[in-house]
Amino acid sequence: MGNPDLAAVWLTLKLATVVTALLLIVGTPIAWWLARTRSALKGVVGAVVALPLVLPPTVLGFYLLITMGPHGPVGRLTEALGLGLLPFTFPGLVIASVFYSLPFVVQPIQNAFEAIGERPLEAAATLRAGPWDAFWSVAVPMAKPGFLSGAILGFAHTVGEFGIVLMIGGNIPDKTRVVSVQIYDHVEALEYAEAHWLAGGMVAFSFLVLLALYTFNPARRQRNVR
Amino acid sequence: MKRLAALTLALLAAVAARADDVQVAVAANFTGPMQVIAALFERDTGHKARLSFGATGKFYAQIANGAPFEVLLAADDETPARLVTEGHGVAGTPFTYAIGKLVLWSAKPDLVDAQGDILKKGGFRHLALANPKTAPYGAAAMQAMGRLGVAETLKPLFVQGENIAQTQQFVSTGAAELGFVAYSQVIRNGAIGNGSGWLVPENLYDPIRQDAVILARGKDKPAAAALLAFLKGDKAKEVIRSFGYGLR
Numbered sequence: 143m144g145n146p147d148l149a150a151v152w153l154t155l156k157l158a159t160v161v162t163a164l165l166l167i168v169g170t171p172i173a174w175w176l177a178r179t180r181s182a183l184k185g186v187v188g189a190v191v192a193l194p195l196v197l198p199p200t201v202l203g204f205y206l207l208i209t210m211g212p213h214g215p216v217g218r219l220t221e222a223l224g225l226g227l228l229p230f231t232f233p234g235l236v237i238a239s240v241f242y243s244l245p246f247v248v249q250p251i252q253n254a255f256e257a258i259g260e261r262p263l264e265a266a267a268t269l270r271a272g273p274w275d276a277f278w279s280v281a282v283p284m285a286k287p288g289f290l291s292g293a294i295l296g297f298a299h300t301v302g303e304f305g306i307v308l309m310i311g312g313n314i315p316d317k318t319r320v321v322s323v324q325i326y327d328h329v330e331a332l333e334y335a336e337a338h339w340l341a342g343g344m345v346a347f348s349f350l351v352l353l354a355l356y357t358f359n360p361a362r363r364q365r366n367v368r
Numbered sequence: 369m370k371r372l373a374a375l376t377l378a379l380l381a382a383v384a385a386r387a388d389d390v391q392v393a394v395a396a397n398f399t400g401p402m403q404v405i406a407a408l409f410e411r412d413t414g415h416k417a418r419l420s421f422g423a424t425g426k427f428y429a430q431i432a433n434g435a436p437f438e439v440l441l442a443a444d445d446e447t448p449a450r451l452v453t454e455g456h457g458v459a460g461t462p463f464t465y466a467i468g469k470l471v472l473w474s475a476k477p478d479l480v481d482a483q484g485d486i487l488k489k490g491g492f493r494h495l496a497l498a499n500p501k502t503a504p505y506g507a508a509a510m511q512a513m514g515r516l517g518v519a520e521t522l523k524p525l526f527v528q529g530e531n532i533a534q535t536q537q538f539v540s541t542g543a544a545e546l547g548f549v550a551y552s553q554v555i556r557n558g559a560i561g562n563g564s565g566w567l568v569p570e571n572l573y574d575p576i577r578q579d580a581v582i583l584a585r586g587k588d589k590p591a592a593a594a595l596l597a598f599l600k601g602d603k604a605k606e607v608i609r610s611f612g613y614g615l616r
Binding site for chain 2: 207208210211212213226227229230308309310312313314326327329330331332
């Protein structure tokens with residue numbers, strides 16, 4: 143593997159780490175709300191979160207390119223804030239990936255919260271724990287397997303992202319050229335030996351991640367992996 | 369009864385047409401002209417050309433691995449030659465159907481000046497080009513920037529499209545302010561249609577010879593041979609010229 147390949151691997155790991163951290167921060171309140179609400183909006187929010195499961199990455203990539211471009215609403219906002227435009231930047235990829243991997247993090251956590259039920263939280267309330275306290279000292283520890291599944295799946299899914307990156311990334315070394323794009327380039331340039339190194343590495347990595355998930359977290363696998 | 373006869377005729381025609389289908393892989397830059405040519409070809413010969421558009425390098429990999437294409441219209445002359453050498457293309461069939469022209473283009477009306485001085489002046493954040501490693505128009509763009517002495521200074525601003533169609537998409541959405549695309553993509557009635565552009569002088573890059581070849585699967589297929597013959601004819605040449613390509 144040459145240096146551009148290592149740079150792509152490093153960038154991919156960096157992207158997946160940042161995205162997973164953000165997804166846990168953004169996804170947890172969404173999962174909590176979805177698990178406990180009786181609001182009529184539950185179906186709508188749940189469906190929006192799950193959209194990336196069924197939409198082709200080309201659809202997401204196309205709309206992200208347009209909304210984040212200079213004529214789109216997000217593009218106008220980031221320009222007005224002095225942040226420039228998001229397409230072809232690392233932060234742009236991070237935001238796209240957060241959308242793209244959202245269901246893979248929200249759904250396992252939501253399932254874990256739902257599985258807790260009312261009683262442990264009622265018990266916490268009778269022991270005079272406030273909602274915030276009960277969330278952190280009862281719900282989060284009990285939902286730990288859900289968090290683990292969500293984090294692993296979110297990370298792995300971001301590593302495996304391709305279509306969106308191709309559409310809004312622009313293939314820039316150290317900024318948007320992730321492993322999947324680098325493999326595609328190698329194949330198109332007929333550099334099959336280099337392609338094999340990276341592609342084989344991806345197969346091994348993905349297998350080990352799923353093996354870890356299924357071995358150490360067997361109770362949740364049925365529900366959480368689509 | 370009349371209706372039934374008409375239906376039967378239509379069905380028969382459909383069956384007959386399918387027998388004369390030809391599967392064609394077309395370089396992305398040639399999308400516009402090929403759609404026009406395929407319609408003329410069908411009207412004149414009754415054969416139907418089924419078109420797939422994409423990057424030449426990708427088509428090479430697919431053809432070498434058994435893709436069911438019968439004719440390739442490449443964006444270069446190396447890929448057809450290599451396919452012939454490796455036995456995936458029919459010897460003696462490659463010929464140059466068009467010579468591509470490179471244009472520096474922006475969707476903004478006043479951005480690109482008539483001399484292309486903007487490349488030296490700067491004032492933009494992103495410059496789009498097709499991946500020079502895999503796309504002939506990307507390689508030509510690199511050559512032109514190299515001969516102008518601006519390749520190194522502009523390199524940090526590069527954003528690469530997977531093929532020339534995606535490169536144009538980057539520029540037309542405004543995500544990249546300007547970029548090197550194929551003249552055929554932006555030409556309207558003999559001139560650059562929207563936005564602003566600079567037709568890169570042909571002494572700044574080697575000619576982009578685009579060759580067509582009959583593939584192994586199209587050997588002995590009348591429709592494949594008919595398509596290549598049609599491409600060499602005056603009707604096709606007129607279309608090719610109207611999209612801004614040069615001809616041999």
